[in-house]
Amino acid sequence: MPGQPLPPRIDRQAVVLIHGIGEQRPMDTLREFAQSVVPAIPNSSTPLFYSKPDQLSDNFELRRLTTNEQQASFKTDYYEFYWANLMEGTKVADVWSWIRSLFIRRPGRIPKRLRWLYYAFWGTLAALFALVGLTLSWVVAAWNGLADTGWVRIVAGFVASGLLAYVNNLLTEYLGDAVRYMTPRPPNINQRQKIRQAGMQLLRRLHETDATGTNRYDRIVVVGHSLGSVIAYDLLNLFWCERSGKLPLLPVDALNTAEQKAIDLSEKRISQEQYRQAQFDLWAAQATLPGSWRISDLITVGSPLAFADLYLADGVWSLKNKADQREFPTCPPVMEKNKDGDAFFSFPTKRTDAPRTLHHAALFALTRWTNLYFSSDFIGGPIEGFGPGVENHSLKPQSTKLPFNSHVTYWKISEPESLSLLRKRLELRFPKKHE
Known part of the structure; x- marks a missing residue:
């Protein structure tokens, strides 16, 4: 169609999945994900993908899964x-300290979507204390009357030990990961640093070129589930800060369009989809050049970033202030104005080959952000504190009615709506690279 931008030039692309909390086993989450989202090959009896050596990760437990595409198309790793x-x-004390910081506050400072959990927490705690009191009273009475037999002592010991072990496992093995990553206390800094260093190393290697200057990958999509979405956001932020000042020449027309669309979206003059198209056009115009930014999309699933004002900042205003200060990249990026009142997220550079470059928090000038969440998933929710360019999708789970249980079903075959939308936003098929 005349006037429409050409399809992106892609020979090979990569999808990076970042798992969430819990005792995850290497490759289990990725295999399940790929088995669900990889497009079927018509009239073919070959596997959807092959398991190949992962030469980019410093972890011998990991493999890369390469799709078995037709020769006329391209492959996805x-x-x-x-x-x-x-x-x-992780220690139980770490988790309880975090829980106290979340729930010992006024109800008005709890996000509305989580407020019922706040009241449920305090109600459950009160009921638990009452139950413990009654149990202790019964044990003491039974002990005084039947201590000579010793059976009360044995039963009470088993019950107390089992309950303690269960709570300890629940808190440390599941909540513990989230607590330690999202709480920058001194005992947690080393773990946060190791995770980010490993993630940055993977992104660097995905962006490498070969001896001829050809990109290893022309397009990269990052998918983060649960706590993995917070890690994904952090990694993209850090990697952008490292790479943004070294990007190749950005086409002036595409950059001007992206900035104007960002202004129009913030003032509600255009649709979100129009801004997303401007983001993609700016990305595609530079993506295949050496030294380019190849991450076209961030997809967050069941993301705690919905409650960033609770987890990552001290309330809504604190989150906004950090975004205005460019500590947290927003979508669209935070803009500034010159003396003539013109708004922009790019600025002149001293380099002679590029008149303007994007500022250090302008990640989402050319990377689209899609967020999926189930209505019954109270770990995730709509991400509203990072700008109007985040495309939120509220979905109704079809395979479970239990609160929280839907958190682990986003790409299950039993969730066709969620799976279909995830496939659509991954955009795994493009026309073959133009000659």
Whole structure:
């Protein structure tokens, strides 16, 4: 169609999946993900993908899954950024300290979507204390009357030990990962640093070129589930800061369009989809050049970033202030104005080959952000604190009605709506690279 931009030039692309909390085993999450989202090959009896050596990760437990595409198309490699082994040594005291910081506050400072959990927490705690009191009263009475037999002592010991072990496992093996990553206390800094260093190394290697200057990958999509979405956001932010000042020449027309669309979106003069198209056009115009930014999309699934004002900042205003100060990249990026009142997220550079470059928090000038969440998933939700360019999709789970249980079903075959939308936003098929 005349006037429409050409399809992106892609020979090979990569999808990086970042898993969430829990005792994850290497490759289990990635295999399940790929088995669900990889497009079927018509009239073919070959496997959807092959398991090949992962030469980019410094973890011998990992493999890359390469799709078995037709020769007329291109291939997609699936990688897992596995970080669970880097988060060790969590103590119950760490979790309880975090819980106190979340729930010992006024109800008005709790996000509305989580407020019922706030009241449920305090109600459950009160009921638990009452139950413990009644149990202790019964044990003391039974002990005084039947201590000579010893059976009360044995039963009470088993019950107490079992309950303690269960709570300890629940808190440390599941909540513990989130607590330690999202709480920058001194005991947690080393683990946070190791995770980010490993993730940055993977992104650097995905962006490498060969001896001829050809890109290893022309397009990269990062998918983060649960806590993995927070890690994904951090990694893209850090990697952008490292790379943004070294990007090749950005086409002036595409850059001007992206900035104007960002202004129009913020003032509600255009649709979100129009801004997303401007982002993609700016990305595609530079993506295949050496030294380019090849991450076209961030997809967050069941993301705690929905409650960033609770987890990452001290309230809504604190989150906004950090975004205005460019500590947290927003979508669209935070803009500034010159003396003539013109708004922009690029600025002149001293380099003679590029008149303007994007500022250090302008990641989402050319990377699209899609967020999926189930209505019953209270770990995730709509991401509204990072700008109007984040495309939020609220979905109704079809395979479970239990709260929280839907958190681990986003790419299950039993969730066709979620799976279909995820496939659509991954955009795994493009026309073959133009000659």
